[in-house]
Amino acid sequence: MKKLLLLFTIVLLVSGCSLFESSHEMEKSAEELVSEGSSAFMDEKYKNAIKAYTDLKDWYPFSKYAILAELKIADSYYHLEKYDEAVLAYEAFEKMHPKNDAVPYVIYRTGLCWFNQLDTVDRDQTPAKNSMDQFKRLIDQYPESEYVQEAEEKIQLCVENLSAHEFYVANFYYKTKKYKSALKRYESLVTNYPNSKESKEALNKIIECRALANKI
Template identity: 25%
Template sequence: MKRLTLTAILAVALLSGCSSTEEVVPDVPPSELYATAQEALQSGSWTKAIERLETLDSRYPFGAYSEQVQLDLIYAYYKNDDLALGEATIDRFNRLNPVHEKTDWVMYMRGLTHMAQDRSFMHDLFSVDRHDRDPVPARTAFRDFKRLLDRFPNSQYAADAKARMIFLKNRLADYELATADFYVRREAWVAAVNRCQQIQRLYPDTEAARKSLDLMLTAYEALGLEEPIANTKKLIALNPS
């Protein structure tokens, strides 16, 4: 958490006027600068788009393009994987525009940004699923999408947000399952049972919930608890893998 906080502070400092590169952007009218930024966005030249948009933001913070520049920056930062900068820009936009016609999109982008922060280096590089990594960004993304659905149930982004919440729920359940498995391997039987029960309570409709029954049975058998053993076997029979 400390590392993320420092990153966020750095992002705010960068947003206050420092460009993401050392290139000097020509001193041209804002309309021309914005047009070149749009061309870069359309072509997927995220770094160039960010240069132009950051320059517009610093030179004309209250200009005609101010709100749209911030919205474009949110998108460009996300596409360029500048996630801390994107999160800081979202916070800034919401602070300056508490009521805006594109608030649902901004909430959706917050969820996407936090979801992207959940990616692991090992997964991106080697396609290795490290579901035991810190799930804080995934939990935050889940809350972001839930807030979007609660506030804007008819948003055009609602369907995708629901699908992403299902994915995130399974991601969080898998993390809890990995933790329960860790306890079983360490023979921390009570901790394993508690974690398995938590999975079944919070994520009952996931594959992890079904798998947690096997771990819970192992723990109960190690503890010699006959009635819980019998009950768990019944649950396993009712929920075959």
Template identity: 30%
Template sequence: MRLVKTCAALVLVSLLSACTWWSENADVEPDIPEQQLYEEALSAMDDGNYSLGVERLQLLEARYPFGRYSEQAQLELIYAYFRTFEPDSASAAADRFIRLHPNHDNIDYAYYMKGLTAFEKDRSFLTRYLPLDETQRDPGAARDSFDSFATLVNRYPESEYAPDAQKRMQYLKNRLATHEIHVATYYMKRQAWLAAANRGRYVVENYQETPAVADGLAIMHEAYTQVGLTDLADDAMEVLTLNFPDYEVRSFREGSSSLLNIATFGLLGDAEEVAVPARPTQSLGETRAEEREKEDAKEERSWFDKVTFGVFE
């Protein structure tokens, strides 16, 4: 009887060991040569199957971390993540490549893709196809994108990616400046005059050659006037007049409206016109003049158009 129990125990242990061995080896893929994995990844990406490309590149990195294709696979993985709309993974892959290969010949590409990933992450689906003002949203991704592009342009000015990075930097600069004006306008409406003046001064000092500089000077003039700093207010107005002679000076404070204007939802009566921060260009090729023409076209609405809510005109 004792012998039977011992034999049964040995058989049970053998069966359990066999099950464990088969289960462990069931999920293990056969060894695939490094070159084959790399070629499969490139082929999948050429066919537009970037998800499969990511899978093959990840497997290549896991199997051959120090192989002949490892560095190039890391660069390809950045782009594959970018095309599969995984901005966080793409940014992390770019940071990893920059950290591991600071002297690589294609390090400029890693910086460019890092900036481009943040740039596209900031431009959501709604802002691309609907007339939403993205300058009022959190500018964190825009700052990250600008910093990456700035590093690329400063360190590698001869890079083939530098010209496009410079164009995107100008767009981002306009956007960040306009965001500061929105914040300053918020402070103006809350009568936080010094906070608004500091925001306006920050735009003037850090975002020169952007349309928002004129708004920054106007905010400085109005805010300094409110707190009695007439010398600073006069200086801001003098600079504004000399550099932007056609600028229409309007108040950035909360506007006041008559009772008739409020009762008729703005159709009748008088209302104080409040300044609106200038928006940055919505595309890299749109000029400031074209943007102003669009804004003027929106403002020129007839009385009949207002009454019918734009249905018949």
């Protein structure tokens, strides 16, 4: 019985402390938190910005600053190069506020999150494909957006990466004498990336592969 009473007393003390800390923290107004977050963001202290904006969003979800907090949390993750977290935050923002004026910016930033993860042509090209999808969506849905020109330029870079990757894989099959597999890759390259520099080389390789494949 004494043990139970002692445990109950400890629980009350701990609960009392947490309630006190919570009420103490809540003394910060929404305005103070947005100011704190903005200052941290401007000073490139993005982890501090995330903390302030998250508190703002959690404590004052109906504040006029809550939407700003959601966007700045995503931007902070972006600047920290935590792209997975940034993508999730941007996507959540678009889902919650599909008519918001910031949506074109959000789509562009989502594309940048993937674009910034582009790797060499011998590696997985998922980032190139995903970034291109986002940039194309931006152009289709918001053709008057200020980000369209930059999106178009980055799409071209994604195409170059994807074309070079396809050529790399096709050449690998060719060198290992898997001519039928190489032929499919070369043909796919010419079909999907007809204006790339690799497509011109692929045309010659297609002729070679067809001749070699027939000998097998």
